[in-house]
Amino acid sequence: MEMKLSKLGEDGLINRIISRHLRKDKKSNSVLIDAGDDAAVINRIAGNIVITTDLLIENVHFKVSWADKLGGLNNLFYNLGYKSAAVNISDLSAMGTVTPLYCIIGLGIPSKYSVSNIDNLYSGLQNAFNRCGIRIIGGDTNSSEKLVISITLLGKCADKYGMIPRSGAKPGNKIYVSGRLGNSAAGLHVLMNNPGIAKLSNVDKKWFINKHFHPPIRLTEAKKIARHSTAMIDCSDGLIKSIRIICEQSHCAAKVYLDKVPVSDKLKKLPGYIRYIVNSGEDYELIFTSSSQKLDKIIPGIKYIGEITTGAKNDIKYYLKDRLYKIPQAGYEHFK
Amino acid sequence: MEMKLSKLGEDGLINRIISRHLRKDKKSNSVLIDAGDDAAVINRIAGNIVITTDLLIENVHFKVSWADKLGGLNNLFYNLGYKSAAVNISDLSAMGTVTPLYCIIGLGIPSKYSVSNIDNLYSGLQNAFNRCGIRIIGGDTNSSEKLVISITLLGKCADKYGMIPRSGAKPGNKIYVSGRLGNSAAGLHVLMNNPGIAKLSNVDKKWFINKHFHPPIRLTEAKKIARHSTAMIDCSDGLIKSIRIICEQSHCAAKVYLDKVPVSDKLKKLPGYIRYIVNSGEDYELIFTSSSQKLDKIIPGIKYIGEITTGAKNDIKYYLKDRLYKIPQAGYEHFK
Numbered sequence: 322m323e324m325k326l327s328k329l330g331e332d333g334l335i336n337r338i339i340s341r342h343l344r345k346d347k348k349s350n351s352v353l354i355d356a357g358d359d360a361a362v363i364n365r366i367a368g369n370i371v372i373t374t375d376l377l378i379e380n381v382h383f384k385v386s387w388a389d390k391l392g393g394l395n396n397l398f399y400n401l402g403y404k405s406a407a408v409n410i411s412d413l414s415a416m417g418t419v420t421p422l423y424c425i426i427g428l429g430i431p432s433k434y435s436v437s438n439i440d441n442l443y444s445g446l447q448n449a450f451n452r453c454g455i456r457i458i459g460g461d462t463n464s465s466e467k468l469v470i471s472i473t474l475l476g477k478c479a480d481k482y483g484m485i486p487r488s489g490a491k492p493g494n495k496i497y498v499s500g501r502l503g504n505s506a507a508g509l510h511v512l513m514n515n516p517g518i519a520k521l522s523n524v525d526k527k528w529f530i531n532k533h534f535h536p537p538i539r540l541t542e543a544k545k546i547a548r549h550s551t552a553m554i555d556c557s558d559g560l561i562k563s564i565r566i567i568c569e570q571s572h573c574a575a576k577v578y579l580d581k582v583p584v585s586d587k588l589k590k591l592p593g594y595i596r597y598i599v600n601s602g603e604d605y606e607l608i609f610t611s612s613s614q615k616l617d618k619i620i621p622g623i624k625y626i627g628e629i630t631t632g633a634k635n636d637i638k639y640y641l642k643d644r645l646y647k648i649p650q651a652g653y654e655h656f657k
Numbered sequence: 658m659e660m661k662l663s664k665l666g667e668d669g670l671i672n673r674i675i676s677r678h679l680r681k682d683k684k685s686n687s688v689l690i691d692a693g694d695d696a697a698v699i700n701r702i703a704g705n706i707v708i709t710t711d712l713l714i715e716n717v718h719f720k721v722s723w724a725d726k727l728g729g730l731n732n733l734f735y736n737l738g739y740k741s742a743a744v745n746i747s748d749l750s751a752m753g754t755v756t757p758l759y760c761i762i763g764l765g766i767p768s769k770y771s772v773s774n775i776d777n778l779y780s781g782l783q784n785a786f787n788r789c790g791i792r793i794i795g796g797d798t799n800s801s802e803k804l805v806i807s808i809t810l811l812g813k814c815a816d817k818y819g820m821i822p823r824s825g826a827k828p829g830n831k832i833y834v835s836g837r838l839g840n841s842a843a844g845l846h847v848l849m850n851n852p853g854i855a856k857l858s859n860v861d862k863k864w865f866i867n868k869h870f871h872p873p874i875r876l877t878e879a880k881k882i883a884r885h886s887t888a889m890i891d892c893s894d895g896l897i898k899s900i901r902i903i904c905e906q907s908h909c910a911a912k913v914y915l916d917k918v919p920v921s922d923k924l925k926k927l928p929g930y931i932r933y934i935v936n937s938g939e940d941y942e943l944i945f946t947s948s949s950q951k952l953d954k955i956i957p958g959i960k961y962i963g964e965i966t967t968g969a970k971n972d973i974k975y976y977l978k979d980r981l982y983k984i985p986q987a988g989y990e991h992f993k
Contacts, residue, residue: 353705354820357906359751359891360709360812362820366701369689372794373696374809376763378801415695427712427763427807458708465714471763471807473710476696484690484698555695570693 326439326464327432334439335462342443343457352423352458361459363423368477369484371419373412377405379467387512390530394434395441400534401470402445407536408557409472410453411605414539415555417485417547421476421540424450424457429465442470453540482547490552490571490610496627497616499542499607501583502560506601507591508533518591525587536605545620546609553609558602561648564627564637567610574632579641581626595641600649662775662800663768671798673772678779679793688759688794697795699759704813705820707755709748713741715803723848726866730770731777736870737806738781743872744893745808746789747941750875751891753821753883757812757876760786760793765801778806789876818883826888826907826946832963833952835878835943837919838896842937843927844869854927861923872941881956882945889945894938897984900963900973903946910968915977917962931977936985 326334339356354362379385388397406424413419426446430439450457455474478484508529510518518526539555546553552571556563560582568575579595588594610629617625630636639646662670675692690698715721724733742760749755762782766775786793791810814820844865846854854862875891882889888907892899896918904911915931924930946965953961966972975982 354752354822358823359748359889360707360755362752362814363706363708365703365705369701370699370706370811371696372699372759372761372809372811374761374763374795374807375797376765376799376805376807378765378799378805381765381799381801412695416690416698419696423708425708425710425809427710427809429712429714429717429805459710461711463712463714463717465717465803467801467803469712469714469765469805469807471710471712471805473708473761473763473809474696475706475708478698486690487694553695 324436325432326430326434326436329436331462337436338439338443338462341440342447352456356457356459361425363458366422366477368479371413371416371476371478371483372473373409374471374473375405375409375412377401377470379469385468390512394438398438398441399445402442403449404534404536405470405472406446406449407538408605409474410449410538410540411536411555411557413474413476414543415553415607416478416483417550417553418480418482418544419476419478419540421453421455421474423475424455425473426457426460427471428460428462429467429469430462431466431468432464449538452538485547485550485553487552487554487567488570490567490573490629491612492573492629492631494551494610494612494629495614495616495625496564496575496577496608496610496629497623498582498626499539499546499623500537501585502556502604502606503584503588503594503597503601504529504532505536505603506597507588509601509603528587533603536603539607542620542622543607546607546623549611549613549616550609551611553607556602556604556606556608560599560608563608567608568634568637571629572634574630574634574636575627576630576638576640577627579639579646581624583624596649599639660772661768662766662770662772665772667798670775674775674779674798677776678783688792692793692795697761699794702758702813704815707749707752707812707814707819708809709745710807710809711741711745711748713737713806715805721804726848730774734774734777735781738778739785740870740872741806741808742782742785743874744941745810746785746874746876747872747891747893749810749812750879751889751943752814752819753886753889754816754818754880755812755814755876757789757791757810759811760791761809762793762796763807764796764798765803765805766798767802767804768800785874788874821883821886821889821945823888823890823903824906826903826909826965827948828909828965828967830887830946830948830965831950831952831961832900832911832913832944832946832965833959834918834962835875835882835959836873837921838892838940838942839920839924839930839933839937840865840868841872841939842933843924845937845939864923869939872939875943878956878958879943882943882959885947885949885952886945887947889943892938892940892942892944896935896944899944903944904970904973907965908970910966910970910972911963912966912974912976913963915975915982917960919960932985935975
């Protein structure tokens with residue numbers, strides 16, 4: 322349906338979102354009042370409450386012109402929905418053993434978009450949320466000049482394993498990562514028409530773009546990791562920045578072996594692929610430290626990439642093939 | 658301090674916000690992990706959980722050019738902070754007996770602004786939050802082209818009096834309002850240089866602008882009202898839209914007596930002032946229904962303005978001096 326939002330109006334859009342996308346599952350009795358009232362009311366939560374928020378803003382986190390590379394606006398909206406859900410779920414995973422529960426959504430939407438675009442946004446959101454039982458319970462819907470998606474997630478943790486901070490790393494701890502880095506950054510370079518990826522086949526370009534919009538959901542792994550982890554972060558702004566934050570907050574130094582970082586065969590074929598893993602972001606894999614020396618033998622899929630050392634917190638050394646690797650910059654920084 | 662955000666950078670700004678604005682009160686032991694980690698973790702909440710979110714978006718909810726009328730950018734940012742806090746608190750009040758607890762903030766900030774502007778934004782937020790014991794526990798800070806402020810509040814309610822829906826009005830119920838309507842709308846007209854308010858004195862202009870940015874905090878009144886109320890809403894999009902939502906969700910009709918709606922003496926002096934109370938918004942007073950016929954004699958400050966009647970849910974009649982009043986439009990609608 323290509324009806325424009327300007328024709329449907331605010332009330333029409335809100336009613337449509339509530340009836341089509343939020344009230345499919347009426348069976349839950351944990352939601353006492355949901356979308357359509359001033360606030361949502363939910364049953365008391367058995368455990369401590371974990372809460373996180375992330376904004377996705379047009380021309381900062383994505384460009385609408387990318388729709389061309391994704392097969393149209395509806396596909397872009399679907400992908401933005403999936404990604405904005407997944408990056409918030411990633412923040413919950415990075416705390417350890419967390420059960421995600423509820424979502425509340427703030428939207429700013431230019432009125433030129435269609436009802437079908439918004440349906441696709443919610444399909445993407447629900448696709449990610451359905452994988453882990455998250456229910457959308459409310460929100461705020463506005464017109465705006467640029468697209469803004471604000472997601473807040475609530476989860477619960479029953480014990481200390483849902484509170485793995487960034488600050489608990491100790492010298493002697495090993496550093497591990499939950500999966501491959503760099504694919505999302507390569508996808509971003511495809512979307513941005515970076516000349517470095519011009520030689521890729523169309524199939525590979527699509528593969529990287531898909532990785533960019535579909536960060537992994539690591540809740541199951543996080544639950545296993547949490548019992549062994551001293552510090553954990555999700556890799557949203559690149560390897561360098563993630564390691565730096567752990568070292569700063571834990572007051573220690575680190576050595577990282579870049580050829581131990583897992584990467585895809587497709588990424589390895591790109592010239593200078595190391596820069597996609599060190600300096601770019603949005604992989605949303607878990608980076609964590611543990612006193613267990615062989616955790617990669619116990620938990621499938623995680624890889625050992627370095628160790629926490631004594632020393633000044635900014636004394637972080639990167640090695641590539643046994644040689645010191647000079648890091649280019651410090652991960653993605655807003656405002657710079 | 659007039660240091661630009663582009664000089665301070667993302668990490669510098671986040672560290673400054675955390676150390677200056679979020680960690681003044683270290684005494685609380687209900688926050689287990691707060692800002693600076695992937696997510697915040699808070700103690701289990703004794704009671705049901707009330708949650709709401711609201712976005713304030715540049716050029717939709719406010720214009721940066723209004724800074725001229727407020728004495729500069731710092732004052733604008735302070736006022737935006739106060740207002741974005743207060744409108745979210747208003748949503749909690751509209752649920753009844755709610756104790757507000759925590760705030761999580763998403764920000765999109767153009768890098769041209771200064772550190773001092775952001776300090777003022779947080780001063781405004783904290784000024785409102787300190788009035789009701791709300792603690793900021795986390796957030797997400799981004800650069801963006803336009804200013805975006807996304808606030809999510811968590812509160813608790815111990816019993817059914819914290820869950821007054823919009824849908825519980827019954828024929829025969831009286832309709833009440835918690836305070837004066839129209840001042841905020843008049844303030845908006847001053848800010849927009851509407852010719853209708855050109856004759857106002859500068860003192861009166863400032864008074865209306867101040868009303869626009871300082872919605873009332875009605876948590877105390879809401880607690881008293883909740884025990885007697887069948888339906889409640891906060892008047893964010895004007896009287897007409899508020900009454901319409903209650904009638905739609907409660908499946909009933911209404912009569913409203915416009916000369917019973919409380920207004921300020923300053924507003925009464927404006928020609929055609931009725932339009933500021935029926936069709937404009939952002940008063941954030943509580944509009945509610947009750948089977949108590951003389952509640953205005955029991956709860957100070959509330960005013961009787963009409964009654965719920967049997968009939969079709971769109972059969973809402975407005976009277977002015979005993980004559981039927983033809984309503985102009987249906988309150989503020991996004992996308993139109």
